[in-house]
Amino acid sequence: MKTTQYEKIADRILKLIESGTLKNGDRLPSVRSLSQELNVSVNTVKDAYWMLENQNYIYAVPQSGFFVKDNPDFKCITKKIDPSELDPRIMNFCQVYGAFQDGENFTPEINLGISNLNHELWPLQRFNKFINDALKYNELESYSYLMSPGFYELRKQIARISLSSGMDITPEDVVITNGCHEAVFLALMTVCSAGDTIVLESPLYFSALELIDRLGLKVIELPTGEDGINIDTLTFVFENHPVRALFLISNFNNPSGFTMPDDNKRKLVKLIKKYNITLIEDDIYGDLYFDKRPSVCRAYDNGENVILCSSFSKTTFPGLRVGWIVPGKYYSEVNKLKTLMNISTPSINQIAMARFLKEGGYDRHLRKIRTVVQKQVMDMRTTILECFPEGTAVTEPAGGNILWVELPGNYDTFRLYELAVREGILIAPGCLFSLKSSYHNCFRICAGIWNERVKNAVIRLGVLAGGLGS
Amino acid sequence: MKTTQYEKIADRILKLIESGTLKNGDRLPSVRSLSQELNVSVNTVKDAYWMLENQNYIYAVPQSGFFVKDNPDFKCITKKIDPSELDPRIMNFCQVYGAFQDGENFTPEINLGISNLNHELWPLQRFNKFINDALKYNELESYSYLMSPGFYELRKQIARISLSSGMDITPEDVVITNGCHEAVFLALMTVCSAGDTIVLESPLYFSALELIDRLGLKVIELPTGEDGINIDTLTFVFENHPVRALFLISNFNNPSGFTMPDDNKRKLVKLIKKYNITLIEDDIYGDLYFDKRPSVCRAYDNGENVILCSSFSKTTFPGLRVGWIVPGKYYSEVNKLKTLMNISTPSINQIAMARFLKEGGYDRHLRKIRTVVQKQVMDMRTTILECFPEGTAVTEPAGGNILWVELPGNYDTFRLYELAVREGILIAPGCLFSLKSSYHNCFRICAGIWNERVKNAVIRLGVLAGGLGS
Numbered sequence: 045m046k047t048t049q050y051e052k053i054a055d056r057i058l059k060l061i062e063s064g065t066l067k068n069g070d071r072l073p074s075v076r077s078l079s080q081e082l083n084v085s086v087n088t089v090k091d092a093y094w095m096l097e098n099q100n101y102i103y104a105v106p107q108s109g110f111f112v113k114d115n116p117d118f119k120c121i122t123k124k125i126d127p128s129e130l131d132p133r134i135m136n137f138c139q140v141y142g143a144f145q146d147g148e149n150f151t152p153e154i155n156l157g158i159s160n161l162n163h164e165l166w167p168l169q170r171f172n173k174f175i176n177d178a179l180k181y182n183e184l185e186s187y188s189y190l191m192s193p194g195f196y197e198l199r200k201q202i203a204r205i206s207l208s209s210g211m212d213i214t215p216e217d218v219v220i221t222n223g224c225h226e227a228v229f230l231a232l233m234t235v236c237s238a239g240d241t242i243v244l245e246s247p248l249y250f251s252a253l254e255l256i257d258r259l260g261l262k263v264i265e266l267p268t269g270e271d272g273i274n275i276d277t278l279t280f281v282f283e284n285h286p287v288r289a290l291f292l293i294s295n296f297n298n299p300s301g302f303t304m305p306d307d308n309k310r311k312l313v314k315l316i317k318k319y320n321i322t323l324i325e326d327d328i329y330g331d332l333y334f335d336k337r338p339s340v341c342r343a344y345d346n347g348e349n350v351i352l353c354s355s356f357s358k359t360t361f362p363g364l365r366v367g368w369i370v371p372g373k374y375y376s377e378v379n380k381l382k383t384l385m386n387i388s389t390p391s392i393n394q395i396a397m398a399r400f401l402k403e404g405g406y407d408r409h410l411r412k413i414r415t416v417v418q419k420q421v422m423d424m425r426t427t428i429l430e431c432f433p434e435g436t437a438v439t440e441p442a443g444g445n446i447l448w449v450e451l452p453g454n455y456d457t458f459r460l461y462e463l464a465v466r467e468g469i470l471i472a473p474g475c476l477f478s479l480k481s482s483y484h485n486c487f488r489i490c491a492g493i494w495n496e497r498v499k500n501a502v503i504r505l506g507v508l509a510g511g512l513g514s
Numbered sequence: 515m516k517t518t519q520y521e522k523i524a525d526r527i528l529k530l531i532e533s534g535t536l537k538n539g540d541r542l543p544s545v546r547s548l549s550q551e552l553n554v555s556v557n558t559v560k561d562a563y564w565m566l567e568n569q570n571y572i573y574a575v576p577q578s579g580f581f582v583k584d585n586p587d588f589k590c591i592t593k594k595i596d597p598s599e600l601d602p603r604i605m606n607f608c609q610v611y612g613a614f615q616d617g618e619n620f621t622p623e624i625n626l627g628i629s630n631l632n633h634e635l636w637p638l639q640r641f642n643k644f645i646n647d648a649l650k651y652n653e654l655e656s657y658s659y660l661m662s663p664g665f666y667e668l669r670k671q672i673a674r675i676s677l678s679s680g681m682d683i684t685p686e687d688v689v690i691t692n693g694c695h696e697a698v699f700l701a702l703m704t705v706c707s708a709g710d711t712i713v714l715e716s717p718l719y720f721s722a723l724e725l726i727d728r729l730g731l732k733v734i735e736l737p738t739g740e741d742g743i744n745i746d747t748l749t750f751v752f753e754n755h756p757v758r759a760l761f762l763i764s765n766f767n768n769p770s771g772f773t774m775p776d777d778n779k780r781k782l783v784k785l786i787k788k789y790n791i792t793l794i795e796d797d798i799y800g801d802l803y804f805d806k807r808p809s810v811c812r813a814y815d816n817g818e819n820v821i822l823c824s825s826f827s828k829t830t831f832p833g834l835r836v837g838w839i840v841p842g843k844y845y846s847e848v849n850k851l852k853t854l855m856n857i858s859t860p861s862i863n864q865i866a867m868a869r870f871l872k873e874g875g876y877d878r879h880l881r882k883i884r885t886v887v888q889k890q891v892m893d894m895r896t897t898i899l900e901c902f903p904e905g906t907a908v909t910e911p912a913g914g915n916i917l918w919v920e921l922p923g924n925y926d927t928f929r930l931y932e933l934a935v936r937e938g939i940l941i942a943p944g945c946l947f948s949l950k951s952s953y954h955n956c957f958r959i960c961a962g963i964w965n966e967r968v969k970n971a972v973i974r975l976g977v978l979a980g981g982l983g984s
Binding site: 059060065080183186212213221223391 | 551636655657658693699721806861862
C-alpha cells in the first residue's frame with residue numbers, strides 16, 4: 045500500500061515522539077516553517093498534523109500551534125548492562141572497562157570510582173567571576189579561535205607555576221590541551237606507532253591502559269614499588285626489548301599513590317637518555333601535595349627525552365577541560381596534531397583559567413584545600429583499616445586523593461564492585477588496572493569527598509567485603 | 515667553578531626573565547613561598563634575589579617584594595617564516611601548509627584566508643546571557659564532567675534541528691565533539707587504518723587533507739563538478755580500487771561551493787551500500803543556506819554507511835568548540851574513542867549552547883544572518899569579477915561564506931598570496947587544496963566579513979593579480 049507524502053511526514057514526526065526527542069508539551073515546528081524546511085506545501089504539513097491529532101499524538105492550541113501529547117509508554121532508548129552478568133575470570137579488560145563505564149550510567153549515589161576533587165572545595169563563586177571578566181574584557185577573544193598552542197597568558201602562567209616542580213620552561217614550551225588525557229593522547233600518537241612497545245607501571249589507571257590498547261601498542265607492565273618503578277628492572281627491559289616509550293606518573297601515582305624520589309627521577313632520565321627512549325610523564329596530581337612539591341622527571345631533562353602532561357582537572361574543575369603538554373623536541377609535531385585534532389581548546393575556558401592563575405587565585409585555592417584533602421584521605425584510610433577484613437592493606441600517599449586497597453588474596457574485588465553498585469556505591473575494581481587479569485583482590489577508592497554518607501558507604505563496603513571472605 | 519645554591523636559583527629566575535616569562539614590572543614569588551616551593555632556606559632565596567638586584571635585573575619595593583626591571587633586550591622567542599622564501603613549485607603540501615599557518619602568526623590586518631562568520635554577526639550579548647544562566651542554573655554541571663556522548667539536552671536539540679536536513683535521529687544517535695574537526699578525526703580513526711584508501715573530492719579544504727595525510731591514508735582525489743562528485747567516476751573507482759571510505763562535503767562545499775543535488779545524494783548512498791563503503795559526510799555549512807536547506811546524504815541512510823559530522827563553528831562562534839557526530843553503527847566505538855581522546859567536551863560550552871538552541875535563539879539567529887551573508891558573498895563575488903584579470907571565474911554558492919576563484923592558467927596564486935601577506939591581506943592559495951600540486955591558478959577567499967576595508971583589500975588583490983599576468 046503506497047503511503048502519501050503527508051503520511052510519510054506524520055510518520056517521521058511520530059518517530060521523533062516515540063524516541064522521546066519530542067516530549068509531552070513540546071511545540072511542533074510551525075506549519076509554515078516545516079513546509080519550507082521539507083519543501084512541501086503548507087497543506088501537506090497540515091494534513092500530517094491533523095492525522096497525528098486524530099491519532100491523539102498531538103493537540104492543537106488555537107493561535108499558537110501544535111503540541112505533543114503525553115504518551116506514558118514512550119521513553120528514550122538507554123542501553124543498560126547489569127555488571128553482575130559479567131564474570132571477571134572469563135572477561136578481558138575491555139569487557140570489564142565497558143561494564144564499569146556502563147556502571148557509571150547508573151549514576152551511583154556515592155561515586156568513589158572516579159578521581160575528582162570534592163565540588164564543595166571548588167572555587168565556584170570566584171571562578172564564575174573570572175568567566176564573566178573574560179566575557180567582559182576579552183569578549184571577542186572568548187568566542188574566536190585561540191589557535192593552538194593556545195592563549196599566551198595561560199601558557200605564561202603555566203610556565204610560572206611549573207617552577208615549583210623544578211621545570212624552567214617558557215610559554216613557548218607549552219601547548220594547551222583539553223585536559224591531561226588529550227595531552228597523553230597527543231604524546232602517544234606523536235611518539236609511538238601501532239606495534240611499538242611501551243613500558244607501563246603496574247597497576248595503572250584504566251583510561252590510560254584503554255587508550256594505549258586502542259592505539260595498538262605492545263605493552264610491558266612493570267610492577268611499581270614504594271619508590272615507583274624500579275630502575276634496575278627498567279634497565280634490564282631496555283637492554284632486552286625494543287622499547288619506544290615509557291609512560292609513568294612519577295608523583296602520587298594513580299592508583300598506587302607512590303612517589304618517585306627525586307634521586308630516582310634523575311637516574312631515570314639518565315637511563316632513558318642512554319637508551320634514547322621517550323618518557324611520557326603524567327603529573328596531574330603533582331600540585332595536590334600534602335607537604336612538599338615533588339619535582340618532575342622533566343626537571344632533569346632538556347626536552348630531549350621527556351614529554352610532560354598535566355591539567356587543572358584534579359586541582360580545580362574537571363568539566364572545564366583545560367590541560368597542557370610540554371612536548372620538548374616534539375613541540376611542532378604535537379602542536380600540529382592538536383590543530384588537526386580539534387583546532388584549539390575552547391577560548392573562554394583558556395581565558396578564564398589564565399585570569400584565575402594570574403590573579404593568584406589558583407595558588408591561594410591550593411593552599412586552602414591541601415590540608416582538607418590530606419585529612420579526607422587519611423580519615424578514609426583509617427576507616428578502611430578499621431572496617432575491612434583483617435590483612436587488608438591501604439596505601440599512604442603524600443598527595444593526591446586516591447587510595448589503593450589490597451585485600452587478602454582470596455577476595456574478589458570485582459564481586460565487591462558488583463554488590464556495591466547494587467547499593468549505589470561505585471568503586472574501581474582492581475582488574476581495571478592491568479591489561480593482564482591481575483589485582484583481583486585490590487580496588488581503587490577516591491577520597492575526593494569525605495562526609496558522614498561517604499563514611500557509612502565505606503563502612504558498608506567493609507561489611508560487603510567481609511561477606512566475600514569464605 | 516662550582517656554583518652555589520643561591521646562584522643556581524638566581525640563574526633559573528634570570529632564564530625566566532630572559533625568556534620573557536617574567537616581564538618588566540612582574541612581582542617575583544615572595545621569599546617565603548619560593549623557599550618553600552624550592553625547599554631551600556629563606557636566606558638562600560634572599561641571596562639569590564639580592565644577587566639579581568645587584569646585577570640590576572630586579573628591584574625591591576619595601577613592604578611589597580621584588581619586581582622585574584625593564585630589560586629592553588629581552589624578548590619572547592617567536593619563530594617566524596617568511597613565506598616569500600618558499601617556492602610552491604619545489605614544495606610539498608606540508609611546507610605550503612606550514613608557511614600558510616606561520617602566515618597566520620603575522621595576524622594579517624585583513625584575514626580572508628580562514629572561513630569564519632563576521633563577528634559583527636555573532637549573537638554576543640544574547641549568548642553571554644546563556645553562559646551566565648548555565649553558571650546560575652546548572653552551576654555544578656557547568657564545572658563537572660559531562661561525560662561523552664555529552665549533555666542530553668544539547669543532543670536532543672541537535673536531533674531537533676537535524677529534521678530540517680532530512681535526518682530522523684534521536685539524542686541517542688549523537689555524540690558531542692570539540693567542533694567538526696574532532697568529529698572528522700574520530701570518524702577517520704574509527705573507520706580507517708593507516709594504509710587504507712580514502713576517496714576525496716578535489717579541491718578540498720587543507721586541514722582535512724593535512725589530517726588524512728597525517729593518519730597515513732592512501733588518497734584518491736576526484737575532481738568535483740557543478741553537481742559535486744561524479745557518481746559514474748565514483749562507481750569506476752569503487753570497482754577498481756580497494757576503497758575503505760569516502761569523505762565529502764555534500765552542501766556548499768569548502769572550497770568549491772558546489773552542492774550535491776538530493777537525487778545524487780540518494781544515488782550515492784545506494785552506491786556506497788552496494789560496495790559497503792563508509793561515507794564521512796561534513797555538513798558544517800548546511801545551516802548557512804541562502805534559499806532552502808539541502809538534505810544530507812545521511813537522510814537517505816539508516817546509519818549503516820554514513821557518518822555525519824558538523825558543528826556550530828561556522829554559524830555562531832568558532833571559539834566555543836561545540837560540534838557533533840552522528841556515527842550510526844559506529845556509535846559505541848566513536849563514543850569510546852572520544853572518551854579516550856579527551857573524556858568530554860567542556861561542560862559550560864555544551865550547556866550554554868543547549869540553552870541557546872532550546873530557547874530558539876539559534877534558529878532566530880540563522881534567519882537573521884542568512885540574507886546578510888548571502889549579500890556579502892555576492893558583493894565580494896561581483897567585486898572580484900570587476901577588478902580581477904579577464905578570464906577570472908568565481909563560484910556562485912547557494913550557501914556558506916566561501917568563494918573559489920580561478921584565474922587564467924598562467925597565474926600563480928601562491929605568488930599572489932606572498933605579495934598579499936606582505937600587505938597584511940591573507941588568502942588561501944590553491945596549492946593548499948590538493949595533495950598533488952594542483953590549482954596553482956586558484957585561491958579561496960572568505961566572505962564572512964564585508965565592508966569598505968575588505969572591499970579595498972579585494973580590489974588591491976585584483977591589482978596584485980594583474981601584475982602577475984606577464
